Amino acid sequence: MYVNVIYVLVAVAILVLWGRFLVWIDNDLPNMPEQPAQLWKGVLLASVAILLLIWLLIPNFWFALILNIFIPAALLGYYWRTRVQVLGSSGDLLGAISGHMTQFSLGRQAKKSVSQLGLRYQNKGGKPLHLPAVEDPGYNGVVLLDQLLIQGLENRAQRIDLLPSDQAYEMSFTTDGVAYPQSGMQRSNAEPLIQAVKQLTGLSLEERRRPQSADFTTRDADNNPVHWTANTSGTTAGERLWLQVNAKDNWKMPLDHLGMSSEQLTALREVLTGNEGLFIVSSPAHMGRTTTLYSLLANHDAYTTSINTFEINPRADFESISVTRFDPAALNASHSKALQSVMLKDPHILMVAQCPDAATAELIAKYSREEHRVYVGLRANDAFTALELWRKVLPDNQVAAAPLRAIISQRLVRLLCPTCKIAYQPDEAMLAKLNLPIGRDLSAFKANTQPSRDQKGNLIKCPDCSSLGYRGQTGIFEILVINDEIRRAIATGRPVEEIRTLARKNNMMVLVEHGFRKFALGITSIQEVIRVCTPEKKPAAKPKTSTAGASRAGATKAGQIPGQTPGQSQAGVSRAGNSRAGGSSAGSPPSGGVGND
Numbered sequence: 276m277y278v279n280v281i282y283v284l285v286a287v288a289i290l291v292l293w294g295r296f297l298v299w300i301d302n303d304l305p306n307m308p309e310q311p312a313q314l315w316k317g318v319l320l321a322s323v324a325i326l327l328l329i330w331l332l333i334p335n336f337w338f339a340l341i342l343n344i345f346i347p348a349a350l351l352g353y354y355w356r357t358r359v360q361v362l363g364s365s366g367d368l369l370g371a372i373s374g375h376m377t378q379f380s381l382g383r384q385a386k387k388s389v390s391q392l393g394l395r396y397q398n399k400g401g402k403p404l405h406l407p408a409v410e411d412p413g414y415n416g417v418v419l420l421d422q423l424l425i426q427g428l429e430n431r432a433q434r435i436d437l438l439p440s441d442q443a444y445e446m447s448f449t450t451d452g453v454a455y456p457q458s459g460m461q462r463s464n465a466e467p468l469i470q471a472v473k474q475l476t477g478l479s480l481e482e483r484r485r486p487q488s489a490d491f492t493t494r495d496a497d498n499n500p501v502h503w504t505a506n507t508s509g510t511t512a513g514e515r516l517w518l519q520v521n522a523k524d525n526w527k528m529p530l531d532h533l534g535m536s537s538e539q540l541t542a543l544r545e546v547l548t549g550n551e552g553l554f555i556v557s558s559p560a561h562m563g564r565t566t567t568l569y570s571l572l573a574n575h576d577a578y579t580t581s582i583n584t585f586e587i588n589p590r591a592d593f594e595s596i597s598v599t600r601f602d603p604a605a606l607n608a609s610h611s612k613a614l615q616s617v618m619l620k621d622p623h624i625l626m627v628a629q630c631p632d633a634a635t636a637e638l639i640a641k642y643s644r645e646e647h648r649v650y651v652g653l654r655a656n657d658a659f660t661a662l663e664l665w666r667k668v669l670p671d672n673q674v675a676a677a678p679l680r681a682i683i684s685q686r687l688v689r690l691l692c693p694t695c696k697i698a699y700q701p702d703e704a705m706l707a708k709l710n711l712p713i714g715r716d717l718s719a720f721k722a723n724t725q726p727s728r729d730q731k732g733n734l735i736k737c738p739d740c741s742s743l744g745y746r747g748q749t750g751i752f753e754i755l756v757i758n759d760e761i762r763r764a765i766a767t768g769r770p771v772e773e774i775r776t777l778a779r780k781n782n783m784m785v786l787v788e789h790g791f792r793k794f795a796l797g798i799t800s801i802q803e804v805i806r807v808c809t810p811e812k813k814p815a816a817k818p819k820t821s822t823a824g825a826s827r828a829g830a831t832k833a834g835q836i837p838g839q840t841p842g843q844s845q846a847g848v849s850r851a852g853n854s855r856a857g858g859s860s861a862g863s864p865p866s867g868g869v870g871n872d
């Protein structure tokens with residue numbers, strides 16, 4: 276019998292290629308535990324036999340070829356469809372296959388040598404971390420981690436999140452305080468990666484539920500160190516991981532670098548003189564409150580004045596400043612009692628990062644009247660809301676008003692990337708609505724998030740911002756300076772609207788105005804100002820609203836500031852009296868960037 280060699284080669288090629296795919300599908304099936312894997316495997320194996328039989332039994336080459344293409348294509352199409360149905364967008368087969376190929380080639384690379392890793396791994400003290408041997412199955416996890424960190428660093432991520440969902444892992448990079456979702460990661464990649472992090476950093480491999488965290492350092496080819504904190508904890512869908520770039524210096528900034536206008540700085544410096552009185556710094560979460568509190572402390576001479584901080588989560592080390600950490604999870608932890616023992620040391624300057632209850636507020640009010648300066652952080656949308664919150668928690672208006680010097684409120688806006696920002700003529704109607712000077716001399720810019728293309732049509736990302744459109748952050752502020760007139764109004768319980776009118780009479784600039792000013796200077800975009808100035812949303816109402824309301828009232832009576840529970844300091848108040856966000860994701864980490872708490 277005459278056999279055309281080319282026909283045989285084509286037949287073998289198709290069978291080999293299809294066989295290769297089947298191996299991949301065999302590895303992929305565990306990602307969809309609900310699918311009948313045995314049935315799939317049976318059908319797919321049978322397809323190989325059928326293809327072979329077609330070649331043997333059908334004499335017409337072209338007819339056999341068509342069947343040999345059609346049958347695998349139909350099966351693959353059906354598998355693809357099932358995959359997308361089960362896994363959602365992360366089920367896309369192309370992404371999965373390319374991910375598999377990357378992992379495959381990474382695995383091959385890993386076998387060659389350790390030097391294939393892009394980063395070197397060290398502990399906090401700078402000693403190399405013990406990497407698993409390249410033959411070790413755990414080594415692949417390290418390779419995947421290496422790729423993830425490099426990708427994160429290229430995107431200037433301050434934080435990398437891997438969050439398990441039903442079938443795969445959702446991934447995001449947080450850059451300049453904004454979380455950017457990335458394409459998802461297969462469980463078969465994410466799980467070894469998380470195990471690798473735990474093994475490298477010495478976390479317990481068995482513990483998959485309770486939160487764990489550990490620090491490590493990476494160094495790139497140029498020996499640049501990046502300090503990371505790896506955090507893991509359990510969720511109902513599996514174990515999550517978040518890696519935070521831990522740049523202590525990002526939390527330290529001189530007062531005049533925070534972004535205040537010159538008028539604001541002058542007004543603030545005037546009330547900052549002396550060593551007594553109370554300053555409140557308020558913002559929603561991750562909007563730079565801690566950085567501002569540290570800047571205010573750094574404004575004092577730590578060698579001639581005793582300075583103490585009282586924080587749940589200290590972010591930076593300062594020379595000559597004593598830091599007291601409060602652990603809300605400790606047995607019988609009481610924020611006010613712990614604060615009282617700090618006050619017994621009698622520091623001149625005291626920073627209290629949060630004010631979770633009335634007892635704490637009373638201590639602060641008293642202490643700041645007795646020749647001490649106190650800076651306290653409050654989670655509130657604006658200066659007037661913070662004032663209301665402060666007044667509400669201290670029943671005596673006199674006590675609330677007496678020590679107050681200023682209430683600072685702030686947001687962080689992202690800076691437009693100077694390399695790629697786009698000049699445009701804003702809509703006049705919009706400018707009129709925002710009360711901005713129309714037309715003349717307004718250098719309006721917006722973010723450019725579209726990578727350009729070269730002549731061959733390849734995407735070119737902006738080298739300075741990776742085409743995110745923004746690079747870096749700055750603060751926008753409103754400062755309510757408490758002069759005698761305003762203090763009297765507070766002490767006599769005047770409504771907050773009246774106080775607002777008094778402050779506006781003294782040329783107080785509000786947050787949005789400061790934001791628009793930065794927009795008009797081309798530093799940020801109008802969208803960014805609107806984004807950060809939109810009040811923090813009220814948490815979604817829980818089904819049992821009425822009981823929630825009742826328990827809230829109870830909690831307030833018991834002396835708690837809504838939204839300022841110790842240990843849930845991330846839980847917020849959007850307005851005084853709003854229900855708390857607390858408990859919406861107990862144990863889940865705050866999202867957000869470095870130095871912007």
Ligand SMILES: [Zn+2]
Nearest residue numbers: 692695737740
């Ligand atoms: Zn750019």
